[in-house]
Amino acid sequence: MASPPDVFLGLGSTEWTGLSAIAGGVYDVLTACLIFFAGLQLYFFRRESQVTRTLAACEKYDLDPVLDAICRRLAVARDNGDLHTNTLAYRVDIYSVLNYIESLAIGVKRGLYCGKVVRDHMEPIIIGYVEEYIKTGLILRAATSSDAAPEYDKIVALVEKWRRPPWYRRIRNVRPT
Numbered sequence: 001m002a003s004p005p006d007v008f009l010g011l012g013s014t015e016w017t018g019l020s021a022i023a024g025g026v027y028d029v030l031t032a033c034l035i036f037f038a039g040l041q042l043y044f045f046r047r048e049s050q051v052t053r054t055l056a057a058c059e060k061y062d063l064d065p066v067l068d069a070i071c072r073r074l075a076v077a078r079d080n081g082d083l084h085t086n087t088l089a090y091r092v093d094i095y096s097v098l099n100y101i102e103s104l105a106i107g108v109k110r111g112l113y114c115g116k117v118v119r120d121h122m123e124p125i126i127i128g129y130v131e132e133y134i135k136t137g138l139i140l141r142a143a144t145s146s147d148a149a150p151e152y153d154k155i156v157a158l159v160e161k162w163r164r165p166p167w168y169r170r171i172r173n174v175r176p177t
Helices: 013-063 065-080 087-110 115-135 138-142 153-163 167-173
Strands: none
Touching (some): 013 115, 087 138, 115 153
């Protein structure tokens, strides 16, 4: 017995149309899952590269021979009192260290560096430089009359941000009056 002309493998044209619609829907769901997982991988790759960049930038403080020599000169000058009596002689060294830290702060603000990694790696160092050079006014004494002292406002803002409790602690500590 011959099958009708619109039947193939026991299914008619209407059944094949429904089957192809189901297959198209499954294909769409699988494509959406693929796009979602590709987006996740891209996010995690970007995050990993951000952390790697941050660690390389923070590591420069310990490994860069020029920055290391500057920090050693400043430490010796601070310990023997010459930094406070002859501040102008150490102006370039002070500016160099603070410029390096300012570049970290700018990178954190713009999302190039991971703020948590910078904080974990450099918080006591950065706070020490801010308190010793900026808050005490040493940076102002290092400026010559022909050039104004740099502001280094990004460093100060980063340290102030670290000193504020996180938003969830600020909300929790607010008591209704």
